[in-house]
Amino acid sequence: MVTLSMSATSRETSLVNLQRFIELQQAHLERTRQDLEKLDRLRERVKGDPEAFLKHMTDELNDPAFRRPPPEYLRLPEVDWSLLAGADSSVFENLSTSRRHTLRERNPLREKLDAIVSESGLPPVQRPVYHYAPPPDLSPVEEIFEFIGRDREVSSGGEEESDSLFGTPEEEDRVVRFLLPTNGHEHGDANDARGDDEPSDAEDNAPSGRRHSTTFAQAWSTQEQRLLEKQLTLIPPNTTRRWAKVSKAMKEDGADRTARQVASRVQKMIAKMLKMGVRPDPELWGDMEGDKEKEGKGDDKKRKAEEEHGKEVKRAKPIPKTKSNAPKK
Structure with a gap:
């Protein structure tokens, strides 16, 4: 006590x-x-x-x-x-010391090998150093649309997408077929006639038809995207057959993209910009409102031509029957 x-x-x-x-x-x-x-x-x-x-x-x-x-x-x-x-810090020092001893007991072979290497005079083994190249500098358009590269250039049906909003990039030969009547009393429907704007299924599925490019159904690479932006700045929107000229210039730089693919790509980029609230520059992308008006006028002319063609078919006179000289019974 x-x-x-x-x-x-x-x-x-x-x-x-x-x-x-x-x-x-x-x-x-x-x-x-x-x-x-x-x-x-x-x-x-x-x-x-x-x-x-x-x-x-x-x-x-x-x-x-x-x-x-x-x-x-x-x-x-x-x-x-x-x-x-009781508050002496040597307790923690002893604890760390015992841990080091435990690790040494677990790896006796490593200590022996280290001693042999040090006695032999060989240089220590250097750990590999990895160098990572910095990412390339992207243009403002690429920063916004770098995810467009995953888009496909084909529609869900397996066919190439339709032409751009700015008109048909290439003039292609179309097969025009008319369904003739089987006899003098029946006439084919005018809607069965296929003109320049609606190619037949047999033409698209024919093995000897249009050949696909080497980049068909392939995603656009960063290099192709840069070349496309470069040519869009060099070739103004009011140029005749602009997409064909852009395609030709890209092929000279090593990017094999057809005019149809170029037009489809530009159409997707404009749609993405409009969706994100970005107004496309008319000096680079063209006058979209004027192109839409031209397309609307073209559709009206096409519709009027179809209506006039249908009226002509309806007014066609039947083929007269030939009289037979055979005696009556």
């Missing part, structure tokens, strides 16, 4: 002395900062008027800031350090 009371008293006294020592050191630190400020001010005065300083040097240096600190600031407190043995 007496031992417990003595240990408690010693612990309390040690903590009080340690607390006083900490407070005293904090005050000493503050006083040291003030003394440094005084020294700075004294240096400025010496630089400004050294003669006046030499005359009153004794009075200037009589300040307590230029003296040694009192001995109580340097006296260590009376603390029973044995009471703080």
Whole structure:
């Protein structure tokens, strides 16, 4: 009981002395900062008027800031350090040391090999260093439409997409067929006639028909996208057969894209920009409203031509029957 009371008293006294020592050191630190400020001010005065300083040097240096600190600031407190043995950090050091020993015991072969390599004088094995090239700088259009490269150039039915909004890029030969009547009393429907605007299924599916390009149904690469943007800036929208000329220029640079693919690509890019609220530049993409009006006029002419052709077919006279010279029975 007496031992417990003595240990408690010693612990309390040690903590009080340690607390006083900490407070005293904090005050000493503050006083040291003030003394440094005084020294700075004294240096400025010496630089400004050294003669006046030499005359009153004794009075200037009589300040307590230029003296040694009192001995109580340097006296260590009376603390029973044995009471703080439970907070010793050596426990953590021993813990990390035991971990290192455990790793060494787990990998004895590695230590032996390291010793052999070090004794042989061979250079240490260098770890491979990987260098990654920075991504290429993309133009503003590529940053917006870099995900368009995953788009396909074919529709869901397997056929190529229709022409651009700006007109047919190429003139192709079309087969015109008319369904003739089987006899003199029946006539074929005018809607069965296929003109330039509606190619027949037999023509599209024929093995000897139009050949597909080498890039048919392939996604556009970044290089092809850049070449397309470059040619769009070089070839103005009002150029005749613009898509064919863009296709030809791209082929000269190594990008095999047909005029139909170029027109379809531009149409998709314009649709994406409109969807994102970006107004396409008419100097680069063309006058869309004017092209739509031209398309509307073309559709009206086509519709009128079909109606007139249907009226002519309906007004066609039947083929007269030939009289037979055979005698009547």
